[in-house]
Amino acid sequence: MRITNNMMMREYLGNLNTNLTNMTDYQQKVATGKSINSLSDDPIGLISVMNCNAKLGKNAEYESTVDSALAWLEQTDTSVYQLNQVLQSSYETLVEVANGDLSESDKSSAAEYIAQLRDQVLTIANGQNSNNYMFGGYNVDNKPFTVDSNGDILYNGLDLTDETNPDLIKADSQAITYQIGSGITMEVSITGTELLGTGDTNAYTVLDNLYNALTSDASAEELGGYISSLQNCQSNVLSIESKVGGMVNQLELLKNRYEDEDLTYKELKSNVGNVDIAEAYTNYVMADTVYNAALKVGTQIIQASILDYLK
Amino acid sequence: MKNLRPTAAWWTGRCRVTSMAGIFYGLEIARRGLAVSQSAITLTGNNVANANTEGYTRQRLVVESIYSDATSRFSGGVQIGGGAEVTGIEQIRSAYIDKQLRGQYSTLGQWNTRSEEMEFIESILDETADTGTLSAALSDFYEGLSNLTTQPDSEEVRTNLQQNAIKLCEKMNYYYSQLVDLQDSYNDSMSATVDNINDLLTGIANYNEEIYAYEAGGQQANELRDRRNTMLDELSQLVDITYSEDSDGKLSVSVGGTTLVSHTDVTCLSAVADQTGEVSGQPDYYSIYLEGTSTELTYSSGELQAYRDLRDGNSVDDIGVPYLLSNLNTLAQSLAKEFNAVHEKGYTIPYGSGTSETGVDFFEVPAGGYDDVTAGNLSLSDEVLENVYNIAASGLTVDLNASDTQKGNNEIALELYALTSSTTLDTVGNYESYLKSFVVQVGISSASAQDTADSQTTIVDNLETRKESISGVSIDEEMINLISYQYAYSAASRVLSAIDEALDKLINGTGRVGL
Numbered sequence: 130m131r132i133t134n135n136m137m138m139r140e141y142l143g144n145l146n147t148n149l150t151n152m153t154d155y156q157q158k159v160a161t162g163k164s165i166n167s168l169s170d171d172p173i174g175l176i177s178v179m180n181c182n183a184k185l186g187k188n189a190e191y192e193s194t195v196d197s198a199l200a201w202l203e204q205t206d207t208s209v210y211q212l213n214q215v216l217q218s219s220y221e222t223l224v225e226v227a228n229g230d231l232s233e234s235d236k237s238s239a240a241e242y243i244a245q246l247r248d249q250v251l252t253i254a255n256g257q258n259s260n261n262y263m264f265g266g267y268n269v270d271n272k273p274f275t276v277d278s279n280g281d282i283l284y285n286g287l288d289l290t291d292e293t294n295p296d297l298i299k300a301d302s303q304a305i306t307y308q309i310g311s312g313i314t315m316e317v318s319i320t321g322t323e324l325l326g327t328g329d330t331n332a333y334t335v336l337d338n339l340y341n342a343l344t345s346d347a348s349a350e351e352l353g354g355y356i357s358s359l360q361n362c363q364s365n366v367l368s369i370e371s372k373v374g375g376m377v378n379q380l381e382l383l384k385n386r387y388e389d390e391d392l393t394y395k396e397l398k399s400n401v402g403n404v405d406i407a408e409a410y411t412n413y414v415m416a417d418t419v420y421n422a423a424l425k426v427g428t429q430i431i432q433a434s435i436l437d438y439l440k
Numbered sequence: 441m442k443n444l445r446p447t448a449a450w451w452t453g454r455c456r457v458t459s460m461a462g463i464f465y466g467l468e469i470a471r472r473g474l475a476v477s478q479s480a481i482t483l484t485g486n487n488v489a490n491a492n493t494e495g496y497t498r499q500r501l502v503v504e505s506i507y508s509d510a511t512s513r514f515s516g517g518v519q520i521g522g523g524a525e526v527t528g529i530e531q532i533r534s535a536y537i538d539k540q541l542r543g544q545y546s547t548l549g550q551w552n553t554r555s556e557e558m559e560f561i562e563s564i565l566d567e568t569a570d571t572g573t574l575s576a577a578l579s580d581f582y583e584g585l586s587n588l589t590t591q592p593d594s595e596e597v598r599t600n601l602q603q604n605a606i607k608l609c610e611k612m613n614y615y616y617s618q619l620v621d622l623q624d625s626y627n628d629s630m631s632a633t634v635d636n637i638n639d640l641l642t643g644i645a646n647y648n649e650e651i652y653a654y655e656a657g658g659q660q661a662n663e664l665r666d667r668r669n670t671m672l673d674e675l676s677q678l679v680d681i682t683y684s685e686d687s688d689g690k691l692s693v694s695v696g697g698t699t700l701v702s703h704t705d706v707t708c709l710s711a712v713a714d715q716t717g718e719v720s721g722q723p724d725y726y727s728i729y730l731e732g733t734s735t736e737l738t739y740s741s742g743e744l745q746a747y748r749d750l751r752d753g754n755s756v757d758d759i760g761v762p763y764l765l766s767n768l769n770t771l772a773q774s775l776a777k778e779f780n781a782v783h784e785k786g787y788t789i790p791y792g793s794g795t796s797e798t799g800v801d802f803f804e805v806p807a808g809g810y811d812d813v814t815a816g817n818l819s820l821s822d823e824v825l826e827n828v829y830n831i832a833a834s835g836l837t838v839d840l841n842a843s844d845t846q847k848g849n850n851e852i853a854l855e856l857y858a859l860t861s862s863t864t865l866d867t868v869g870n871y872e873s874y875l876k877s878f879v880v881q882v883g884i885s886s887a888s889a890q891d892t893a894d895s896q897t898t899i900v901d902n903l904e905t906r907k908e909s910i911s912g913v914s915i916d917e918e919m920i921n922l923i924s925y926q927y928a929y930s931a932a933s934r935v936l937s938a939i940d941e942a943l944d945k946l947i948n949g950t951g952r953v954g955l
Binding site: 130131132133134135136139140143163165166167168169170171172173175176178179180182183186187189190191193194197198261265266267268269270271273275283285286287300303305306307308311312314402434435436439 | 492876
């Protein structure tokens with residue numbers, strides 16, 4: 130083939146341009162630390178990166194929900210434990226009163242103690258987690274439990290002893306639900322109706338009746354009848370405690386799983402989307418060397434012509 | 441021998457020697473030799489001067505030896521030729537490679553333009569960044585919804601959700617307006633390209649006229665042909681042309697089977713703003729007609745085609761701005777439709793003297809319904825913009841004065857949040873997957889445009905190298921030619937001297953015996 134000076138020049142310029150393009154490419158990769166700097170760099174790799182981003186985003190949401198649920202349930206657990214303690218104390222006091230021949234003053238101080246414990250039940254049942262009432266169902270901003278002028282306990286304004294009231298039955302189903310995973314939901318709140326029970330056997334009413342019995346000088350037999358009522362209340366609370374414990378376990382497992390997944394996705398994303406700096410830098414240095422060599426050879430080729438040898 | 445002085449006609453004529461033979465015949469041959477070498481040196485100068493001129497084709501002197509007729513014979517019938525003369529100057533080029541190149545130029549023009557523009561589109565839809573992308577905005581919106589499920593009564597959480605939703609709308613609006621601007625600019629580019637084509641068509645017709653007139657005198661119009669060829673090269677990058685030159689040297693150029701230049705007659709193109717932008721509905725989009733007619737120009741490659749594809753392409757195998765817009769619109773419509781359908785079921789938290797409302801939209805519904813939602817006009821409803829408590833997270837009426845306020849009711853918040861991971865949404869399936877596949881399509885389309893442009897560049901480079909190999913000026917070659925022409929000139933001069941000396945001897949030194 131006949132070679133002209135322009136051909137050499139064009140070829141040389143074209144090659145220099147290729148070298149420079151390579152250098153810019155490597156330089157960009159080293160500078161950004163990313164191997165995908167535009168959509169067309171690696172569309173398939175981009176799918177992986179975007180998948181990982183979506184997964185990581187969803188996981189972050191679930192993790193934050195799980196954290197809220199854990200905070201909520203840990204506070205619930207404390208309250209339920211306290212409630213159990215209160216019922217245990219009531220039970221012990223009752224057993225003492227029912228068995229022994231207590232003096233009148235001892236009886237009345239026992240009655241006062243029961244009244245205190247009864248009020249504690251109310252305080253515990255109106256417990257809050259970061260300004261939200263825990264046991265009110267969807268009613269998070271008003272005290273769920275109140276006592277009316279007759280001394281009857283009301284849950285969200287409804288008579289707790291009226292167990293057949295459809296509104297009360299509906300309120301029982303209004304536990305707060307969180308979505309803690311893809312397709313996984315969990316009722317993270319214990320409703321007040323579940324905590325204390327409904328009807329006359331609810332913890333507050335049992336203690337209230339017991340207090341009334343004590344102050345009205347009830348017979349030992351009558352008092353003995355409250356023992357089983359209190360045991361029932363306690364076993365209800367215990368079952369709630371173990372349910373909450375189970376939920377906390379499940380949430381912690383989920384949390385660990387999300388953290389593990391985060392690591393996996395971050396690694397995957399990094400494998401596809403991040404530059405191996407050592408490799409990119411080596412490539413850059415090689416491209417730089419080639420570029421410099423091309424420049425050196427180029428200047429020699431371009432300078433030479435027959436004119437150098439004509440006198 | 442009378443009449444030694446040649447006549448004027450004898451000196452200047454290109455006619456052959458008529459009756460001269462003998463020693464003066466040699467003088468004439470030497471003179472011609474000098475003239476040929478001198479022309480060759482001048483032409484070498486011209487080639488060297490144009491070594492870097494765009495479109496210049498190297499020229500070569502056509503030299504022929506002169507046949508001598510009978511009268512110039514020496515006694516005894518021996519015949520010597522009449523020296524040499526220049527009969528023309530020819531260009532060294534391959535019309536075949538020219539034709540091949542022009543076929544490839546239009547493909548190159550199309551794909552170069554497309555790949556450059558696709559790269560620009562990529563820089564707008566840059567979803568590879570970690571922040572500031574549409575996927576990031578979508579993800580932040582999801583996070584806001586997730587927080588709403590755990591704290592439906594928190595003003596802070598609601599404000600965060602409202603702001604993230606605004607950000608999502610604004611990002612969609614931004615993409616939309618940027619893409620519409622691009623579509624407008626492609627439309628403008630089409631009209632500018634048409635102007636460019638018209639200039640070239642007119643220019644070619646003008647050169648046709650000049651070349652024809654010049655060559656009627658029997659000379660090759662080399663430089664004019666170079667310029668016309670350069671124009672044909674330029675034109676072939678803009679639009680796919682076919683051209684032919686008839687035996688009279690009359691050139692015609694056609695596009696899509698329509699003859700636009702026929703020797704000196706030109707049919708120009710006109711860009712008429714008689715349609716609206718695909719998908720965007722922007723006004724004043726151009727159709728290209730043959731000037732003064734209602735016949736649309738048909739063409740299939742070149743830069744003009746690249747701009748039309750980018751302006752009008754609305755399918756996955758022909759990705760242009762409308763395809764991107766309609767994808768974004770689908771996403772926007774689905775967001776508005778699905779979120780509103782759930783949100784309308786919910787109840788707001790009363791504020792001020794208001795009551796808990798239901799049937800409230802989350803995203804604004806235009807007067808024409810959801811079909812009128814575009815990525816360009818997606819926005820939050822006035823209610824949600826006015827107050828964050830108008831976000832309906834509750835499944836039941838919220839009454840702040842009741843014993844059971846229902847302020848912590850998150851039933852609707854949960855349903856809204858469930859949309860974020862749903863895979864059965866109408867048309868889009870899942871928002872994130874839809875966005876992802878759309879973005880990846882753009883990436884693949886751009887990568888394939890770059891690949892095509894690259895391989896087309898290789899083909900064109902190869903052809904241009906072949907063309908340069910044939911037509912380019914080689915300085916080395918010209919210098920070597922120069923040396924041989926110089927020697928030839930010297931040698932012709934030497935012949936002249938030799939004859940001169942011989943004549944001197946003959947005239948001044950002969951017949952003087954005894955003087």
